[in-house]
Amino acid sequence: MKKQSLALTALFVLFVGGISAGTLYRCFTAPEEEFSPLENRYLSKAPELSLETLSDGSFMTQAEKFVNDHVVGRDFWVGLKAWSERLSGKQENNGVYFGKEDTLLNRLDQPDQDKLDKNIGFVNQMVDNLDIPVYFGLIPSSSCIWADRLPAGAPTADETAIIEDMYNKVQTHTVDMYAALSAHSGEEVYYRTDHHWTSLGAYYGYTALMEAMGLEAFPLDEAGKVTVSEDFYGTIFSTSGVRWVAPDHIDRYISGEGLTVTAYPDGLPVDSTLYVDSYLDVKDKYSSFLGGNQPLCVIKTQNTDAPKLLLIRDSYSDSLAPFLTQNFSEIHLFDPRMNLNSVTQYVADNQIDQAVVLYSISNFVSEDNMFVISR
Numbered sequence: 001m002k003k004q005s006l007a008l009t010a011l012f013v014l015f016v017g018g019i020s021a022g023t024l025y026r027c028f029t030a031p032e033e034e035f036s037p038l039e040n041r042y043l044s045k046a047p048e049l050s051l052e053t054l055s056d057g058s059f060m061t062q063a064e065k066f067v068n069d070h071v072v073g074r075d076f077w078v079g080l081k082a083w084s085e086r087l088s089g090k091q092e093n094n095g096v097y098f099g100k101e102d103t104l105l106n107r108l109d110q111p112d113q114d115k116l117d118k119n120i121g122f123v124n125q126m127v128d129n130l131d132i133p134v135y136f137g138l139i140p141s142s143s144c145i146w147a148d149r150l151p152a153g154a155p156t157a158d159e160t161a162i163i164e165d166m167y168n169k170v171q172t173h174t175v176d177m178y179a180a181l182s183a184h185s186g187e188e189v190y191y192r193t194d195h196h197w198t199s200l201g202a203y204y205g206y207t208a209l210m211e212a213m214g215l216e217a218f219p220l221d222e223a224g225k226v227t228v229s230e231d232f233y234g235t236i237f238s239t240s241g242v243r244w245v246a247p248d249h250i251d252r253y254i255s256g257e258g259l260t261v262t263a264y265p266d267g268l269p270v271d272s273t274l275y276v277d278s279y280l281d282v283k284d285k286y287s288s289f290l291g292g293n294q295p296l297c298v299i300k301t302q303n304t305d306a307p308k309l310l311l312i313r314d315s316y317s318d319s320l321a322p323f324l325t326q327n328f329s330e331i332h333l334f335d336p337r338m339n340l341n342s343v344t345q346y347v348a349d350n351q352i353d354q355a356v357v358l359y360s361i362s363n364f365v366s367e368d369n370m371f372v373i374s375r
Helices: 002-029 051-055 058-069 074-087 113-129 159-169 177-182 199-213 235-240 277-281 316-324 343-349 370-374
Strands: 096-099 103-106 134-139 173-175 226-232 248-252 260-263 270-272 296-300 308-313 330-334 354-360
Touching: 096 235, 103 235, 113 134, 113 159, 113 343, 113 354, 113 370, 134 159, 134 177, 134 199, 159 177, 173 199, 177 199, 199 248, 199 316, 199 354, 226 277, 296 316, 308 316, 308 343, 316 330, 316 354, 330 343, 343 370
Parallel strands: 134 173, 134 354, 308 330, 308 354
Antiparallel strands: 096 103, 226 248, 260 270, 260 296, 296 330
């Protein structure tokens, strides 16, 4: 028994020593990784050694984060932690619930009411500044629409109550996204590994918006459906540490032909397309819709007699935009998180006919840049 104990101890010491030595070697000799595609986040940078950082303790704090982010086999250990959480009976890891049907679901904490009221105030100020119709829509999360997939008793904020409260306070026309999506909760309206709605979910959101605006929604062209990826793992997958679920697939229903798309990544116009296929070769496949987050993107269609639409939005509208090309001559996608220009002036300069403020509930309750739309 003594020999077996010594052998096990020796193996453990060798294992820990090997991991430590490999990590130190990697930290000091290997090129530093700046971004982890699997975790979808930037990794900690090497700490700066100085008398100041040593005296205030920041050197050791940053050094610990740096080593943790660059430990040998990090992806394996992250996945192992999620497995251990699941095997121990826990239903959550890093704020992500292990839902039914291989679905990963984000928890929404109860938002700060003062911040919500402030953001609604900015929306109302935008209404006061403009002499065109303004519509407001909040997109519920998959945890709300797929509540039946949540673990029993899993705590999450009451999204329907939050949305109702916001709709009662806002001075715009409102868009009932919840009713449109919940009516199709048995379908693939969200990705199982990502927080966004799917193209199918975006279509149902499109029908709700058209109904609110008094326009006719075009029927879904099932025959035109094209699956462009079958190995998509999204942001919730990255956060959760889960590695055992099957990937999602990404579909398109609108071809994108006959459109002129101009992106403004740095304030200057760049020719673009409705879909940027190069993103299908990397992990961030959702960015294949319009090329991902950007301050401004303008889509011009062949429907020259149709109205012009300003869409104040987050990334959910990237997959909504293709359906909007059927009803508008121009769609101007304006992201206040990166675009600080005056919305009032933009509407005047571009002869906008209608405006929509459309956000996922998780982004709206935490958004710090809504003041932009009140300018």
